[in-house]
Amino acid sequence: MFEELALLGGEPVTRKEFPPYNTIDEREKAEVLEVLDSGVLSAFLAAPGPAFRGGPKVRKLEQAWAEHFGVKHAVSMNSATSALCAAVAACGIGPGDEVITSPLTMTATATAVLANGAVPVFADVDPRTLNLDPASVGRCITERTKAIYVVHLAGHPADMDPVMELASTHDLFVLEDNAQAPGAQYKGRYTGCIGHIGVFSLNCHKTIQAGEGGVAVTNDDRLADRLCLVRNHGETRLESLGLSADEYLIGFNFRMTEMEAAVAYHQLGKLEQLNAWRIRLADYLTRRITEEFDCLSPPHVAPDCTHVYYLYHMRYDEAKAGIPLDLFAEAVRAEGIPLSARWMPPLYRMSIYRQRSAFGDSGWPFRPPWYHGEVSYTEGICPHAEAAEHSSAYLETLVRRPNTEEDMELAVRAMRKVLDGRAALSESHAVQAGCVKT
Numbered sequence: 001m002f003e004e005l006a007l008l009g010g011e012p013v014t015r016k017e018f019p020p021y022n023t024i025d026e027r028e029k030a031e032v033l034e035v036l037d038s039g040v041l042s043a044f045l046a047a048p049g050p051a052f053r054g055g056p057k058v059r060k061l062e063q064a065w066a067e068h069f070g071v072k073h074a075v076s077m078n079s080a081t082s083a084l085c086a087a088v089a090a091c092g093i094g095p096g097d098e099v100i101t102s103p104l105t106m107t108a109t110a111t112a113v114l115a116n117g118a119v120p121v122f123a124d125v126d127p128r129t130l131n132l133d134p135a136s137v138g139r140c141i142t143e144r145t146k147a148i149y150v151v152h153l154a155g156h157p158a159d160m161d162p163v164m165e166l167a168s169t170h171d172l173f174v175l176e177d178n179a180q181a182p183g184a185q186y187k188g189r190y191t192g193c194i195g196h197i198g199v200f201s202l203n204c205h206k207t208i209q210a211g212e213g214g215v216a217v218t219n220d221d222r223l224a225d226r227l228c229l230v231r232n233h234g235e236t237r238l239e240s241l242g243l244s245a246d247e248y249l250i251g252f253n254f255r256m257t258e259m260e261a262a263v264a265y266h267q268l269g270k271l272e273q274l275n276a277w278r279i280r281l282a283d284y285l286t287r288r289i290t291e292e293f294d295c296l297s298p299p300h301v302a303p304d305c306t307h308v309y310y311l312y313h314m315r316y317d318e319a320k321a322g323i324p325l326d327l328f329a330e331a332v333r334a335e336g337i338p339l340s341a342r343w344m345p346p347l348y349r350m351s352i353y354r355q356r357s358a359f360g361d362s363g364w365p366f367r368p369p370w371y372h373g374e375v376s377y378t379e380g381i382c383p384h385a386e387a388a389e390h391s392s393a394y395l396e397t398l399v400r401r402p403n404t405e406e407d408m409e410l411a412v413r414a415m416r417k418v419l420d421g422r423a424a425l426s427e428s429h430a431v432q433a434g435c436v437k438t
């Protein structure tokens, strides 16, 4: 006798309200109050002198960030999106240039390329990690390629060694979008700190946060200076900063406030602990999923890599499960567990790529006068990325503090219950869809 599924009117596995993720404590509060008491909420000046690089809290954060990750320079910004744009600009990449990136990422990785007038070229992913497949990257390189924008998706490192090798053979920059993987390691090195510039996010959804914010890191002095120029209206003061006109860059206001920096400083101090919490729960869930289900594969962790589980991403085998992915996820959610289905579709399905609307308003087929390449955004260019849309199930808000192993067990019970009740679920679904006469 199977328990009736919550989606069919039964009692859910849990009615628990999972608590919000709140990692702010007295330390952040005290330091923000200190900033407010000082009245100096930002101390940036787009003029020569120390204030070109921000106020005391911004500089304290940057120093701590660089020390923590073992890099020479950390440049804070008002978001990772800003830092991603600034990284492309700092490398001197612009109109006519191509940047190879992943189609399975948050939109900002690729729009950072578009915002600089350059052209994103999408390479396929490794189906195990959904990170860029270096072999596919290699096939996308042309004479116009200037950089590879690697993404460390969901908290797992991309395969950096072959990417760095391609970059050195073809003289390319390697930029890392590390928004989702702060503290992850690839062969003993922090992700975000392996290529020329790496970008971290401090938005409110991330493992550590300042509400909004981003940090770009680099070991290259010149790139660090150029990041600072893009961040702070650099074009206004080029000569007075001791830089030649060759360094000309359009600058923006990408500056972080003193309050955000004060929060981010203390959040950074908690990063390893917060990651350890996620890893502990994820390891538990991985063991239980492996024991219980043959239709679900836990996240792949490559040898010599640490996964920091921004998301707990599983592969779902619809044929083995016997229930469509969307219905499975809906039924698990009805049991009280926040399971999401389907990874986002590949970015190139968006109209800014499909119709080339980001390149001008001339419609399809359109090629801006400064671009002489043949980039394709048609269906089928990245088969693994396209397939992932239909096989991915992920837990976004469960595998983190303050949840516990008991909560992971609730997730296992919910998935078990839905799979045990699959016959009733399929029948009811078929009736609802009008496939079965009642």
Ligand SMILES: Cc1ncc(COP(=O)(O)O)c(C=O)c1O
Pocket: 079, 080, 081, 082, 105, 106, 108, 109, 151, 177, 179, 180, 200, 201, 202, 203, 212, 213, 214
């Ligand atoms: C992979 C990735 N890149 C970039 C971003 C943009 O970060 P921000 O919101 O700090 O601009 C995000 C945010 O969700 C992300 O997940």
